[in-house]
Amino acid sequence: AVKEFELELTLDPLNANSAYELAEIRRKAGEFTDAQKYFELALKDYPEFEEAHLGLAAVLTTLQKPDLALLHLQKAISLNRDNEVSWYRLSKVERLLGNGTEQQKAMTEFQRLHSKKTNEPESGRKLLSPDEVTKQSVDPNIPN
Secondary structure (H helix, E strand, O other): OHHHHHHHHHHOOOOHHHHHHHHHHHHHOOOHHHHHHHHHHHHHHOOOOHHHHHHHHHHHHHOOOHHHHHHHHHHHHHHOOOOHHHHHHHHHHHHHOOOHHHHHHHHHHHHHHHHHHHHOOHHHOOOOOOOOOOOOOOOOOOOO
């Protein structure tokens, strides 16, 4: 998959989806500097790319840059207040920044959204279209 995304990016340097997918592959492989580069590339021409903001925030948090991660999480939440991953990652960043009250607010919202999602009937969930990118998720085995 990496080769295909790299080729797509070579053919179309503005292909934010390819940059995002490369970034996500790098993040999951623990290659955080490369992941940061590709997430930033995806956001360069598409600053409203919610999933790229979430991915970049995860990378910045792992790189011990919670102040920078906070900005991307705030942007992601402004784009979609109903994404549980945004709130989960925000709670982690607020904790790292020593903001206990804000950390608890974010965790409460994550729990509310997660509970809502968990109780949603399977038939009510959206199907992914082929044009969508890999969604960010809360995965205990990968730095979030």
